[in-house]
Amino acid sequence: MKKLIIRILRMTILFIIISCSRASTYKHTEDFDSPLIRQNNEMNSSGDFESLVKLNGEYFKKAARMGYDEGKGLCFLNVANANSTEGNYERAHILLDKAGESLKHSENNFHRAKFYDSYAHYYSHLKQYDKAIIYSDSALNSLKKAPDSELKKNLLPRIYINRGTYFAWKGQMGNSLKNFHKGQALENSAYSNCMVAQYHLYTQRLDSAGIYALRAGEMMNRQKTSDVEKLWIYYTIGYYYNEINNYDQAESMLKKALEMSIKMRLTYSFQIKDVYKALSDLYGKKKNKEKAYFYLTRYLEEDSRLNTARFAAINKTTDSFISEAKKESDKRENDLWIIGILSVIVISVFGMSIRKNIQYLKLKKKTLKKETDTLKNRVYQKKLQEVIELAKRNDSSFLMKFKELHPEFINRLLAINPDLENSEQAFCALLKLHFSSKEIADYTFVQHKSIQQKKYRIRKKLNIEGDQDIYEFFDHIMNSPNE
Template sequence: MKKLIVRILRMVILVIIVSCTQTSPYSQTEDFDQPLIEQNNEMNSSGNFEALVKLNGIYFKKAAKSGYEEGKGLCLLNIANVNSTEGNYERAHLLLDKAGESLKHSENSFHRAKFYDSYAHYYSHLKQYDKAVIYSDSALYALKKAPDSNLKKKLLPRIYINRGTYFAWKGQLGNSLKNFHKGNVLEKSAYSTCMIAQYHLYTNKLDSAGIYALRAEEMMNRQKTPDIEKLWIYYTIGYYNKEIRHSDEAEKMLKKALEMSVKTRLTYSFQIKDVYKALSELYKMKRDDEKSYYYLSRYLQEDNRLNESRFAAINKTTDSFISEAKKEADQRKNDLWIIGILSFVTLSVSGLYVRKKIQLLKYKKKSLKTETDTLKSRVYEKKLQEVIELAKKNDSSFLMKFKELNPEFIKNLLAINPDLENSELAFCALLKLHFTSKEIAEYTFVQHKSIQQKKYRIRKKLNIEGDQDIYDFFDRVGKNSNE
């Protein structure tokens, strides 16, 4: 009996020793996870990309040195998230997969939540909102199992807010608003309030949008708000004012949003295209065709960049699946027919998805191109009228403005005769605008006979045949694409 008691005591002591030596999955939270994530978020919010990469590089080495694999995974996630918002989707996917090797099966529930939330974030940028919601579900489930901490407190409301966005794009507006409110109750920030305003703008409830937009602005002015969140708030207030046709206030706020977009572009370029589009719509409303055209062009450039990157990532994912299927087929010859069917189904579904997206994009681009061409034409006509008025006033800036409008015309004239003087170029410009000799004489305060002599000299300098109509000649020189 005595021996039995001794054995039991030894076993208890051994269990205690083993349990004391085991490392908790949350042991690195305060020393590694929290400082890394907080500093990373701060740099991301301010657009300090170089410092962000450097920070994660330092922590990655630190994690590698101490054998903290999950720490390495967190560093990879941070860089992946920046690449997602920048539109570098292929690189983001590569980094996420690498991070997943360390985090997907982690015993640390916060790590798993962070991993799944990053994947949801990635798929939302690819506009694959079903997948975004699935990963967001996993993130929420994992995070609820994590012990309370500052990291959990900050991540939980953001998951709800992100889910609000995903559900809105899926058309599940009830779920969307519910998640936005859950996030706002937990966070009570200018940003979380702003996202509810965004929801009401999306559903065209302008009164409610105005209430939440005003609250968000007041909170932003009271609280310390990161630049990226200021960008969202300024954009929302600007867009709201555009919708209620308060154009001056809309312009002021959208310009502030644009400033924030430029400032944070290295870590968060995704929102800038929406700012461009809103500004284009605003200036169209204000009948400023030139500015409307400018911002619409910038929007199209940014949208095309993101779409190209998005489809490249989708195609790469499909190619990766086929590659893995082939490897599996080589290992299991008997399952070749299954792999073939799976590959066919995946290609078919992916193909249908991509074709559908391409068709929508083509329609969208066609519509936007028509609008762009119309604006471009109107801008050209407006500038042309300004140049004509300068010519009529014999204004000294006429030639400079004409060059801006028809750069190829002047370039081609100088290619024929590099010795042409500015006064001669200005005279050619007047002929290009189809002013008659009588009109040119009147506007330049010279006799009609002098104009005829100038025409003769210009013919000689430009080798214009005597039987060729001089106006027809200038019509052919540097023909403008807007004409």
């Protein structure tokens, strides 16, 4: 009996210790984490990054007074995410590392999930989708271990939706759609439906894209939807209408997306450039060369540089935030000075790039037609380089991206032989890009002899004469780089 009582007492004490530890781990969820994240997300969604950084500076000081190191980590994380969104990647990485000191080994699984999700977000902007998926996996695993809360409820569907995007860019369309649907099941919102519509547009399933895009538009009018999400929804609906050749509706929706971007002071340049590109394509179809040229120019400007004033604003306010952090810990002094120096370098480099681009455009503007052709060729060359890099990495998304670059090429091959398999189509694409047999063998990890055999089979399937150069054959199939 005595042993039983002792055993019960031990179990009770252990339960109390575990309960106290658990309570301690999450004790600042309501008085710090929730209000900070809610306000931060509102400012992030509206594009008000200057206020966002100031907010996190105030909370950083509050965390210092509370002795809440993980709270400091969240502040670093929020500012890092803002810098990632704006393309300030050097600073974003430094701030993520600072956040990692507090959050990576935290026992608070929500904090860990936020940390890993932010790194996934960062690497997705760098187009390093393998790393983005790895960090997203860690975020998902950590969040599933966290206790139920409003913070978890809001973050979980967004992780799934983000994963859908990463997998789509990797060319893993099955995994992509699965994650989009999981996110939508958890958050049936205008935004989640918009992202599913984006998937179907990306895979050219226009009927399904239309269902989800128009549903997103209806839900946007009924639900509370942030400005940046409205921008995405208008863009998606406009893109859909453009694809089905409903030009008037496409123009209306894309112009609304443009208005939203102006309302947000032209932040989120990685999104607005897509709107400019869509408008350029639309006016190209409508034979309005002047407007097509105008929006193509704006697209290239946004794609090649970041707005000087926007960079100055976010760097200025981030410097204030860093200054406060510096006061809190002398041991961080050297790192924080490096951040300041990098900021000056980044601003200088981008300023020089902007001035150089403006001078270049002024020199090139001789005639509208000539300039339009030049700009289109630059877009083509950039996309071509991306496709070549995918081929060299034997990336599974190579064929899909090649089809975007040469939308009619595969169709013309299939017109000759409808039975061409995907692997054969990809092989023809490599020949179209003038890869040598040795290069194809190296990149696809097969023997040189196998490549020669593949060439022979392709000749038979496409009825290529024995004395005709196979590279010339594919060049003649598709002469223009800007079809």
